[in-house]
Amino acid sequence: MKFSINRSVFIHNLTDVQRAISSRTTIPVLTGVKISVKEEGLYLTGSDATISIEAFIDAKDDDNKLKIESTGDIVLPSRFLGEIVKKLPSDMMNLEVVDNFQTEITSDRASFTLNGINGSEYPRLPEIDAKQTYILPTDTFKQVVNQTIISVSNQEIRPIFTGIHFEIGNGELKAVATDSHRLSQRIMPLTMPESAGDTVLDINIPGRSLQELIRIVDSNEDIEMMVTDNQVLFKARNIYLYSRLLEGNYPNTDRLLPNDHATIIEVSASELVNAVERALILSHEGKNNVVRLNISDQDIILSSQSAEVGNVEEEINVVKAEGEALEISFNPDYLREALKSFGQQNVQIGFQSSSHPFTLLPSDQTDNFNFVQLITPIRTPRG
Amino acid sequence: MKFSINRSVFIHNLTDVQRAISSRTTIPVLTGVKISVKEEGLYLTGSDATISIEAFIDAKDDDNKLKIESTGDIVLPSRFLGEIVKKLPSDMMNLEVVDNFQTEITSDRASFTLNGINGSEYPRLPEIDAKQTYILPTDTFKQVVNQTIISVSNQEIRPIFTGIHFEIGNGELKAVATDSHRLSQRIMPLTMPESAGDTVLDINIPGRSLQELIRIVDSNEDIEMMVTDNQVLFKARNIYLYSRLLEGNYPNTDRLLPNDHATIIEVSASELVNAVERALILSHEGKNNVVRLNISDQDIILSSQSAEVGNVEEEINVVKAEGEALEISFNPDYLREALKSFGQQNVQIGFQSSSHPFTLLPSDQTDNFNFVQLITPIRTPRG
Numbered sequence: 001m002k003f004s005i006n007r008s009v010f011i012h013n014l015t016d017v018q019r020a021i022s023s024r025t026t027i028p029v030l031t032g033v034k035i036s037v038k039e040e041g042l043y044l045t046g047s048d049a050t051i052s053i054e055a056f057i058d059a060k061d062d063d064n065k066l067k068i069e070s071t072g073d074i075v076l077p078s079r080f081l082g083e084i085v086k087k088l089p090s091d092m093m094n095l096e097v098v099d100n101f102q103t104e105i106t107s108d109r110a111s112f113t114l115n116g117i118n119g120s121e122y123p124r125l126p127e128i129d130a131k132q133t134y135i136l137p138t139d140t141f142k143q144v145v146n147q148t149i150i151s152v153s154n155q156e157i158r159p160i161f162t163g164i165h166f167e168i169g170n171g172e173l174k175a176v177a178t179d180s181h182r183l184s185q186r187i188m189p190l191t192m193p194e195s196a197g198d199t200v201l202d203i204n205i206p207g208r209s210l211q212e213l214i215r216i217v218d219s220n221e222d223i224e225m226m227v228t229d230n231q232v233l234f235k236a237r238n239i240y241l242y243s244r245l246l247e248g249n250y251p252n253t254d255r256l257l258p259n260d261h262a263t264i265i266e267v268s269a270s271e272l273v274n275a276v277e278r279a280l281i282l283s284h285e286g287k288n289n290v291v292r293l294n295i296s297d298q299d300i301i302l303s304s305q306s307a308e309v310g311n312v313e314e315e316i317n318v319v320k321a322e323g324e325a326l327e328i329s330f331n332p333d334y335l336r337e338a339l340k341s342f343g344q345q346n347v348q349i350g351f352q353s354s355s356h357p358f359t360l361l362p363s364d365q366t367d368n369f370n371f372v373q374l375i376t377p378i379r380t381p382r383g
Numbered sequence: 384m385k386f387s388i389n390r391s392v393f394i395h396n397l398t399d400v401q402r403a404i405s406s407r408t409t410i411p412v413l414t415g416v417k418i419s420v421k422e423e424g425l426y427l428t429g430s431d432a433t434i435s436i437e438a439f440i441d442a443k444d445d446d447n448k449l450k451i452e453s454t455g456d457i458v459l460p461s462r463f464l465g466e467i468v469k470k471l472p473s474d475m476m477n478l479e480v481v482d483n484f485q486t487e488i489t490s491d492r493a494s495f496t497l498n499g500i501n502g503s504e505y506p507r508l509p510e511i512d513a514k515q516t517y518i519l520p521t522d523t524f525k526q527v528v529n530q531t532i533i534s535v536s537n538q539e540i541r542p543i544f545t546g547i548h549f550e551i552g553n554g555e556l557k558a559v560a561t562d563s564h565r566l567s568q569r570i571m572p573l574t575m576p577e578s579a580g581d582t583v584l585d586i587n588i589p590g591r592s593l594q595e596l597i598r599i600v601d602s603n604e605d606i607e608m609m610v611t612d613n614q615v616l617f618k619a620r621n622i623y624l625y626s627r628l629l630e631g632n633y634p635n636t637d638r639l640l641p642n643d644h645a646t647i648i649e650v651s652a653s654e655l656v657n658a659v660e661r662a663l664i665l666s667h668e669g670k671n672n673v674v675r676l677n678i679s680d681q682d683i684i685l686s687s688q689s690a691e692v693g694n695v696e697e698e699i700n701v702v703k704a705e706g707e708a709l710e711i712s713f714n715p716d717y718l719r720e721a722l723k724s725f726g727q728q729n730v731q732i733g734f735q736s737s738s739h740p741f742t743l744l745p746s747d748q749t750d751n752f753n754f755v756q757l758i759t760p761i762r763t764p765r766g
Contacts, residue, residue, distance in 0.1 A: 080692050083664045089657060102693070109700070110661055114693040274472060278493055281466045309463050310485070310497040317492070 001037050001072025002096040005057070006065040007107065010093060011085055013055035016239055017046035019212045020053040021078050032075035034122045035095070037068055045125070046078065051209045052125055052242040053216070065092065073119020074103055081105075084112050126242055128233040130226035132193040134168065134201075138223055138236070142214045144175050144186045147371065150337040152207035153179035163207055165250040168192075169200030176253050177207070182334050183253060183357075183374040184341070204250055205232055209243035216241065257369050258359060261350035263295055263323035266363050267316065269342035275314050276339065279304040280332040282312050290378050291332035295351075296325045304332070319346055319363070328354040329380045338373035355379055384420050384455025385479040388440070389448040390490065393476060394468055396438035399622055400429035402595045403436040404461050415458035417505040418478070420451055428508065429461065434592045435508055435625040436599070448475065456502020457486055464488075467495050509625055511616040513609035515576040517551065517584075521606055521619070525597045527558050527569045530754065533720040535590035536562035546590055548633040551575075552583030559636050560590070565717050566636060566740075566757040567724070587633055588615055592626035599624065640752050641742060644733035646678055646706035649746050650699065652725035658697050659722065662687040663715040665695050673761050674715040678734075679708045687715070702729055702746075711737045712763045721756035738762055 017033060025031055025048055036043040041064075042057040059066045074097050085093060088107035096104045101116040145164065153161035167174040173190040176183065209232075217223055217236040224235040227245075234241045279291045285306035293316075294301045300318055305311035328351060338360050339347065346363035360373040400416060408414055408431055419426040424447075425440040442449045457480050468476060471490035479487045484499040528547065536544035550557040556573040559566065592615075600606055600619040607618040610628075617624045662674045668689035676699075677684045683701055688694035711734060721743050722730065729746035743756040 077692060080664065080668075084661070084695075087657070087661045087664065089661075110658070110695070110697040112661075112665075112693060112695045115691070274470070275493070278467070278470045278472075278495075281463065281470065282495075285463075308498070309460060310495060312467075312493070312495045314493040 001035075001074060002069040002094075003037055003042065004065070004067045004069075004092055004094040005042070006063070007085060007088055007091055007093045009057060009064045009066075011082075013044050013057055013238075014082060014085065016216050017044045017053045017055050018078055018082060019215065020046040020048055020051045020241075022048040023079075025049070029075055029117055029121050029123070031078060032117055032122070033078045033081055034073065034075050034119055036073045036119065037071045039068070039071065041068075042066060045122070047123065047125075049123070050206060050244045051212060053212070054125060054240040054242075056238045056240075058238070069096075072097060073122075074101060075117040075119055075122050076103055076114050080114060084114075125240075126228075126231045126233075128226050128228055128231060128242070130228055130233070132196045132199075132226070134193060134196075134225040134227075135191065136173075136223040136225055138217050138219050138221065140188050141223060142217070142219075144173070144188050145210045145214050147186045147341040147373075148175045148177040148184040149207050149210060150341060151177040151179055151182045151184040151373075155179070160204055160246050160248040160250055163204040163246040164210060165202075165204050165253075167200060167202055169196075169198070176250070178253060178256075181331070181376050182338070183256060183372075184338070185253070185257070185369055185372050185374075187370040201227060202250075203227060203232065204246035204248070205243060206246060209241065213241050254369075256357070256374065257372060258350070258352055258356065261323065261352060261359075263326045263351040264321070264348060265295065265300060265316075265318050266320040266346055266348045267318050269339045269345055269347045271317060272347070273336055273339045275302050275316060276332050276336045278314060279312055280336065282306045282309055283332050285309050288378070288380075289331055289333070290329045290380060291335070292327065292329045292380070294327050295321065323351075326351055326354060328358070329378045330358075330375055331378060334375045338375060341373060384418075384457060385452040385477075386420055386425065387448070387450045387452075387475055387477040388425070389446070390468060390471055390474055390476045392440060392447045392449075394465075396427050396440055396621075397465060397468065399599050400427045400436045400438050401461055401465060402598065403429040403431055403434045403624075405431040406462075408432070412458055412500055412504050412506075414461060415500055415505070416461045416464055417456065417458050417502055419456045419502065420454045422451070422454065424451075425449060428505070430506065430508075432506070433589055433627045434595060436595070437508060437623040437625075439621045439623075441621070452479075455480055456505075457484060458500040458502055458505050459486055459497050463497060467497075508623075509611075509614045509616075511609050511611055511614060511625070513611055513616070515579045515582075515609070517576060517579075517608040517610075518574065519556075519606040519608055521600050521602050521604065523571050524606060525600070525602075527556070527571055528593045528597050530569045530724040530756075531558045531560040531567040532590050532593060533724060534560040534562055534565045534567040534756075538562070543587055543629050543631040543633060546587040546629040547593060548585075548587050548636075550583060550585055552579075552581070559633070561636060561639075564714070564759050565721070566639060566755075567721070568636070568640070568752055568755050568757075570753045584610060585633075586610060586615065587629035587631070588626060589629060592624065596624050637752075639740070639757065640755060641733070641735055641739065644706065644735060644742075646709045646734040647704070647731060648678065648683060648699075648701050649703040649729055649731050650701050652722045652728055652730045654700060655730075656719055656722045658685050658699060659715050659719045661697060662695055663719065665689045665692055666715050668692050671761070671763075672714055672716070673712045673763060674718070675710065675712045675763070677710050678704065706734075709734055709737060711741070712761045713741075713758055714761060717758045721758060724756060 034045040041059040090108040093107040105112045283304040300316040303313035351358045417428040424442040473491040476490040488495045666687040674687045683699040686696035
């Protein structure tokens with residue numbers, strides 16, 4: 001195996017596949033990047049057993065300056081390979097497997113020899129034999145993921161909640177995530193592949209896989225998605241991201257979304273984010289991390305205190321307020337992330353009582369749950 | 384005590400004085416910033432007992448928009464004060480000590496109440512009653528500090544080596560630092576104050592104090608320096624930095640600087656830095672962090688290896704090479720920092736043997752020790 005290549009093309013693709021590699025892996029070969037040289041080009045692969053990312057560098061694309069002298073496979077230590085290629089002196093680099101999987105990387109006068117591992121020891125990528133290919137518009141899909149991933153749980157105790165639940169069928173994609181304290185839901189229209197017919201796809205994709213996917217894709221091209229029983233494959237540009245699906249049935253979350261409210265306020269999401277960020281300077285000091293909202297006839301006050309440091313309160317500017325007076329306490333980090341998912345929009349926040357979950361909806365779309373954030377309050381002695 | 388002020392002026396000065404505050408202090412009042420309001424303006428002070436930084440905000444300077452309603456002192460928790468003022472909503476902020484050292488900070492609709500400490504509990508700044516004021520040109524002095532501070536020791540076992548030694552007299556300032564593995568020396572011309580006469584000032588200033596000083600000063604104004612028996616005061620713009628001096632006699636380091644060399648090479652400092660940074664990717668993996676330089680009639684090779692990962696070698700481009708063949712091993716981090724202190728200059732590296740310290744001098748100034756970096760090699764089995 002021997003080739004030379006434009007160094008920045010190699011770095012760019014290496015960085016993409018390294019996203020799949022975990023420093024905490026217990027499988028030694030997965031600390032490496034697999035480099036496969038075939039007649040048609042170069043394949044780089046990184047994996048942590050859940051996610052695998054493969055990049056293809058086309059020999060026919062002149063920008064890549066890829067010149068293949070002989071084909072073959074090798075696995076090289078990911079971190080060192082990355083540090084080395086970033087520090088090489090010239091625009092071009094050469095890579096050659098010499099002897100006993102020892103690999104020589106040269107550029108100008110610098111010459112590295114790295115101890116590699118036989119490429120055949122690297123796990124094979126899953127076979128994806130899917131009947132349908134779904135075409136996801138990149139920008140909208142990125143938004144769907146960003147708006148729901150905030151509620152993904154990082155507790156491995158109930159693995160199904162570490163993913164986003166997708167229901168795809170009847171011309172739409174519905175994404176739901178919950179960690180049992182909060183819930184995010186977003187529905188987007190989606191053109192169904194003809195062969196799909198009435199099929200409704202019901203899958204749970206690990207949050208981390210989606211996080212890495214949206215970091216890699218850029219807006220210029222759609223994402224293709226193919227699903228099998230236990231795997232999903234996303235293809236964007238020259239990158240293939242394979243992810244294991246989470247097993248199990250996602251609970252029905254529709255019944256959690258309340259339809260009527262005792263109190264409703266409408267605010268600018270970004271203005272309220274700023275006030276919440278002021279309040280959490282103090283709430284983060286307390287043991288409970290609680291911020292309180294007091295809605296009365298006169299005014300709406302956000303407040304927090306830390307016995308040691310002091311307290312904060314701020315009158316909130318509202319576009320509209322209606323319904324009953326209310327005092328409610330909550331985790332300000334949840335409210336902050338939920339508000340941020342609305343960007344510069346106005347938000348309608350609907351409350352039932354100080355002990356029931358409250359919802360955030362876009363002000364211009366309050367008659368459905370196409371986009372909703374739900375947060376469970378914290379019961380406090382004073383609440 | 385009550386005032387209002389332009390918020391970004393307050394933030395800017397607060398950030399400067401916070402540099403003196405250590406999160407590891409064991410003296411509770413020193414976790415705070417002292418705010419003193421006097422008729423003439425606002426004084427902010429931060430301190431860790433070794434360094435104290437005071438900033439003066441002039442009431443007469445219209446840009447400060449400082450409006451004083453009543454004078455007084457308070458100590459407020461540094462970290463919270465910083466987080467709060469950075470997040471306040473408006474361009475202006477108000478601060479008022481209300482009751483029992485409770486302090487109200489308001490801006491637009493946001494209102495914080497912080498638990499303060501009586502200003503009288505804050506330690507007094509040292510009295511500086513110095514006969515002379517030395518005027519340090521900021522840019523040159525910054526360079527002197529940056530070029531020598533790399534050799535300051537971070538081992539508290541021999542406190543004197545945690546500082547830079549200054550000898551000031553006869554029209555020059557000589558700065559020396561050493562951690563016993565390497566040494567940095569830089570001499571700069573300096574206009575003596577008339578009252579100084581033949582006095583030679585011999586002081587040891589903690590490295591950290593100088594580090595903070597050069598972070599705060601900007602190039603527009605000279606730095607004034609005043610020295611007493613155990614304190615130094617630097618004044619730059621509206622900032623006063625007080626530092627304790629290190630006690631004890633600094634050893635005579637002149638005898639460590641060799642005058643003759645068996646082998647001399649001349650290189651571009653920045654080119655060699657790049658090669659050293661490639662070599663240390665692997666040396667950092669080994670237990671010993673060693674890079675080797677092989678100088679022969681044919682070529683000059685920099686190399687390093689890690690049994691686990693692999694090895695690297697690179698032929699070094701030299702402007703000039705003369706003298707005996709040599710193989711020498713050293714800590715690449717020391718060489719890297721020493722080379723970086725030369726910027727884009729060419730450097731003459733002079734060796735006596737593989738076991739004697741070697742020196743780096745600017746190529747255009749090799750007949751004196753106005754600027755020299757010295758590094759002790761590492762003896763290896765093969766060396």
